Amino acid sequence: MGVRIPPPVPIKHKKMSVISYVSEAFEELKTNVTWPDWPEVQRYTIVVALFSVLFALATWGVDELFAKSLAGFFNWIKA
Template sequence: MSKVGTYISEAFEELKLNVTWPEWAEVQRLTMVVAIFAVLFALATWGVDEFFAKTLSMFFNWLKA
């Protein structure tokens, strides 16, 4: 169990001393970029899904006729 404690304390020590943290303004800017990209990707995925759903529906209606 002491190995786990040592690992955790060394991890926190490395985070404090060796990691370069970005400025708060940069974090906010990059968060907005990710949020916008996520919304655009979701809309694109929805659009492709709708396109294929309509295409397959038309194809199967054509086969029925």
């Protein structure tokens, strides 16, 4: 009684040149991708920019807090 493992199935790889790969990729981008309309792109760009600025400010604030806390701690130890 054991587990029967089937033999591997041979996979035939089609050789593809770089040019055909790029042309197929562009064709797929033109036909199979649903692109957003321009107002939606603008709205999402503004949202991403806003959150990037907010995240940068939050990171700066936490960095300043830790820097001042560590400076105060080491000044307290030194005194």
